[in-house]
Amino acid sequence: MARILDHAARHWWGEPARLWTERVPAAAGSAQAARALDAELFRPVRGLRVVLLDYADGAADLVLVAHRAWLDATSLRMVAEVLTERVPYERFHAGRAQVAAPDDELVKRWREADYSGAAVEWASGDVAAGERTGVVSVPVRDSAHLAARVAVAAALVLGRYEGRHCPVIGAVTGLPARPEEALGAFDAGTLLAVDLSGAATTGELVAGSARVLEGGGWCDARRYARLCAETGGRVLAGLLATATDEDVPCQTAPFPLTLVPRRDQDGSLLLDVRHRLGDVDGESARRFAVHVARAYERLAGDDDLAPADVDLLDEPERRHVTGLGRPDTPLGRRPERIEEIFAARAAERPEAVALTGEDRSLTYAELDALAGRRAAALRGRGVRAGDRVGLCLDRTPELVVTMLAVLKAGAVYVPMDPAYPAERLAYTAGDAALRVVVADRDFPAGDGLSVVSPERLADPDDGGVPRSGGADDAAYVIYTSGSTGRPKGVVVSHRNVVALLTATGDDLGLGPGDTWSNFHSSAFDFSVWEIWGALLTGGRLVMVPYWVSRSPEEFHELLTRERVTVLSQTPSAFAQLMEADRHRDERLAVRLTVFGGEPLDVRPLLGWFDRYPGCRLVNMYGITETTVHVTAQTVTRGDAIAGSRSVGRPLPGWHVYVLDERGRPVPVGAPGEIHVGGAGVATEYLGRPELTAERFVPDPFAGGRMYRSGDRGRLRADGRLEHLGRLDTQVKVRGFRIELDEIRNVLLDDPAVTSAAVVLRDGRPAAPGPAVGGAQADGEVQAVGDAQAVDHALARLDAYVTPADLDPAEVRRRAAKVLPDHMMPATVTALPALPLTANGKLDARALPEPASAPPAPAAPAEDFTRTLAAVWESVLDVPVGDDDNFFELGGNSLLAIRLAAAMRERDLPALPLRELYLHPTVRDLAQVLGHE
Structure with a gap:
């Protein structure tokens, strides 16, 4: 055999080849023989390797392994027939279509055709696995167009796993027009783009795939590599149709998920899924194989199905998946009202300080008594159980006193931010049917509306307020952005708030020893967690004035001075606090930081772990309609290194499902819409x-x-949830939930505007594309609040309106009468027409860069003014003139903080953020800072 191999190799390729012989001290068929065979089959090879395994009982195995860029499977079998003298090697002479050993270019081309996409999100690859390949086998039944059905089944599964409407499936087989009795690399490839939109039935998809696979739609390695490149290299799954019963189809799977139909020893049909362990772990591959087999069975049984009709889960797996999002720990506490629990805390520790702010403190007893008197005063003004009372108050002790008073009166508080435009405040008051609003400044008048200041809510002849109502009564109504152009009120009960504190108290160790900060507006539901989290667990609540919350340095001083231990932050705000902390010698007393309001990028937290190793960081996902928080994930150093996007498991009493558009559970790891059930689900949208x-x-x-x-x-196998953004035109900007359609509808309310679009941009050069608002938006909208890609401080809203002769500044001024600051477009650009796709939908990618004001000429002697303008330009990344308004150029509260830091780094005068808000142009601010 060695002589035949040497002569044949010289004849075929002009160079010798060696037969390696290994004696195996075990009988054929033994475990040791199997290990020796596997070792040879999977030993790396560049060209051709031939090994004879000589067993102790006289039997032998001839093992031939070749790189696919050297010999295809047919050629390899021909070589085996020559070496076993079934066919004389002279039969393969140079006159036939014999192919010499390929050069490195073909090897390179095949490598280029390999998968080169990003990490497989629904699986856990092992970076240390190299090119090792695992295999999972599932039984399937014979059917017509076997390869085409397998390919379409794989596309269905891949489409569900990745949320893709047109997944691409690769295929590799022998070239249909292969020269007879030729030796060489004649494998060919093709790609199938399977349209799962529903435009074709599954039978039509199979028939179309069969026409490609069986009709010669193949190309050689070079063309195949170009096809793969055109898909961005993301060919995750593919069919390998070159295998026979005698072949091991591959050492390293050509695709991360390589499907190989084959016959078992008893003749039954199996589907092997060979998976690269570096991309897909064994359990995920097993799940994929089972779902492909299940989809294949459905395709083989009915050709008239729509792709969405194919359900990948059977009943046992459905029960398992729906159980993944349920916590192990039940919610134990009986339902109570908020003011009842507060009264119990006051009775336990009446002299403990409950509330601090504005250079004053109130003990639990004082807060309880003062709120009781104000409750009686509200009753005296006609407020009855179940009535809604508006609160339009700054973050001072008066806010909390009045909030508690409303609840003691058996009523429902409706918080409003004093910074909101008058028209929005008036709308909220009318929509909530408010008859009483407690405000510490002017509030827009309304029919039948009584506006009273906190100081006037005094009743020295307090006779007490009779108890009324139960835990299922509404406690508050918080208004969130609405797609119709007007906000909508979310009604939340006492029971829900109490359940939230019950679910988190023990795990987070909340108790009388804690000091909390109230950093967020009462109109933002994060404040519910801060205020009642402190007061219902016996802690102390520190009110953070608005201007302090805008200045990381001042906020840091407050945290240090008040020894705050429990901190709640949006990731955007915390990033600025970390920067301020980095420049301070004083260490904070914070033991627990809770993140919420927007996606968290955990990677920048490594520095915080170094500085505060004893501080627990908890990432929580939640929604106003599900009472602030739903899940919790304690972030570890390992999570920060790995860049984890997990928001954790549901809180006790809450549960989550991830469902498809038909309300069916999706497989583990597959994306879908998050549904939340359990103790936190709100009562209703008020009046909707x-x-x-x-x-x-x-x-x-x-x-x-x-x-x-x-x-x-998506739900992971361990029950942890990953948040992947929005399905609609809703986005989050600095923790605020915003419907882009609401802004668009406000713009369309302007009689001069004929059409409008709103997009959310990152604001950085080469940043991700825009998310789009409006019914004309084409395709799925990705929330730019993705923690992995977005600089939240630079995220901005850009508006486009028609016709072109509109004055953008005037459009913006009219919108500002309705929209709060966080919803105001940074820019308004007037166009002759909005660009449309061929389908008549808005083409967001064709929108021009937003218009910006041209820089004003600099006066000769205004050196400081020009220096200040240059700093603004470095922060805003737009040209800045001396009379340009910081906020009209795209500035926001977070960029204001960056501006202050940039001025500090350049040794410029300190920037009190209040002054920037009051004097938002370069010229005016320069004068305030003492320079002409």
């Missing part, structure tokens, strides 16, 4: 029965109701 019925739906798995969040997510 149709919207309530649309979003608060029956829970078919656990009973009760669940909330359709509109958020995209």
Whole structure:
């Protein structure tokens, strides 16, 4: 055999080849023989390797292994027939279509055709696995067009796993027009783009794939590599149709998921899924194989299905998946009202300080008594149980006293931010049917509306307030952005708030020893967690004035001075606090930091771990409609290194599902819409029965109701949830939930505007594309609040309006009468027409860069003014004139903080952020800072 190999190799390729012989001290078929065979089959090879395994019982195995860029499977079998003298080697002479050993270019081309995409999000690859390949086998039955059905089944599964409407499946087989009796690399490849939109039935998809696979739609390695490149290299799954019963189809899977139909020893049909361990772990590959086999069976049984009709889960797996999002720990506490629990805390520690702010403190007893008197005063003004009372107050002790008073009166508080435009405040008052608003400044008048200051809510003849109502009564109504152009009120009960503190108190160690900060506006539901989290667990609440919350340095001083131990922050705000902390010698007393309001990028937290190793960081996902928080994930140093996007497991009493558009559970790791059930689900949208019925739906798995969040997510095998952004035109900017359609509708309310679009941009050069608002938006909208890609401080809203002769500044001024600051577009650009796709939808990618004001000429002697303008330009990344308005150029509260830091780094005068808000132009600010 060695002589034949040497002669044949010289004849075929002009160079010798060696037969390696290994004696195996074990009988054929033994475990040791199997290990020796596997070792030879999977030993790396560049060209051709031939090994004879000589067993102790006289039997032998001839093992031939070749790189696919050297010999295809047919050629390899021909070589085996020559070496075993079944065919004389002279038969393969130079006159036939014999192919010499390929050069390195072909090897390179095949490597280029390999998968080169990003990490497989629904699996856990092992970076140390190298090119090692695992295999999972599942039984399938014979059917017509076997390869085409396998390919379409794989596309269905891949489409569900990755949320793609047109996944690409690769295929490798022998070239249909292969020269007979030729030796060489004649493998060919093709790509199938399987349209799962529903335009074709599954039978039509199979027939179309069969026409390609069986009709010669193949190309050689060079063309195949170009096809793969055109897909961005993301060919994750593919079919390998070159295998026979005698072949091991591959050492390293050509695709991360390589499907190989084959016959078992008993003749039954199996589908092997060979998977690269570096990309896909064994359990994820097993799940993929089972789902492909299940989809294949459905395709083989019915050709008239729509792709969405194919359900990948059977009943046992459905029960398993719906159980993944349920916590192990039940919620134990009986339902109570908020003011009842507060009264119990006051009775336990009446002299403990409950509330600090504005250079004053109130003990629990004092706060309880003062709130009781104000409750009686509210009753005296006609407020009755169940009435809604508006609160338009700054972050001072008066806010909390009045909030508690409303609850003691059996009423419902409706918080409003004093910074909101008058028209928005008036709308909220009218929509909530408020008859009483407690405000510490002017509030827009309304029919039947009584506006009273906190100081006037005094009743020295307090006779007490009779108890009324139960835990299921509404405690507050918080208004969130609405797609119709007007905000909508979310009604949340006492029971929900108490459940939130019950679910988190023990795990987070909340108690009388803690000092909390109230950093957020009362109109933002994060404040519910801060205020009642402190007061219902016996802690002390420190009110953070608005201007202090805008200045990381001043906020740091407050945290240090008040020895705050529990801190709640949006990731955007915390990034600025970390920067301020880095420049301070004083160490904070914070033991617990809770993140919420927007996606968290955990990678920048490594420095915080170094400086505060004893501080626990908890990332929480939640929605106003599900009572602030739903899940919790303690962030570790390992999570920060890995860049984890997990928001953790549901809180006790809460549960989550990830469902497809038909309300079916999706497989583990696959994306879908997050649905939340359990103790936190809100009562309703105030006065919106149709919207309530649309979003608060029956829970078919656990009973009760669940909330359709509109958020995209995936459940991991361990029950942890990953938040993947929005499914609709809703986005988050610095913690505020915003419907882009609301802004668009406000713009369209302007009689001069004929059409409008709103996009959210990162604001950095070469940043991700825009998210789009409006019914004309084409395709799925990605929330730019993705923690992995966005600089939240630079995220901005850009508006486009028609016709072209509109005055953008005037459009913006009219919108500012309705929209709060965080919803105001940074720019308004007037166009002759909005660009449209061929389908008549808005083409967001064709929108021009937003218009910006041209720089004003600099006066000769204004050196400091020009220096200041240059700093503004470095922060805003736009040209800046002396009379340009910081906020009209795209500035926001976070960029204001960056501006202050940039001025400090350049040894310029300190910038009090209050002055920037009061004097938002370069010229005016320069004068305030003492320079002409």
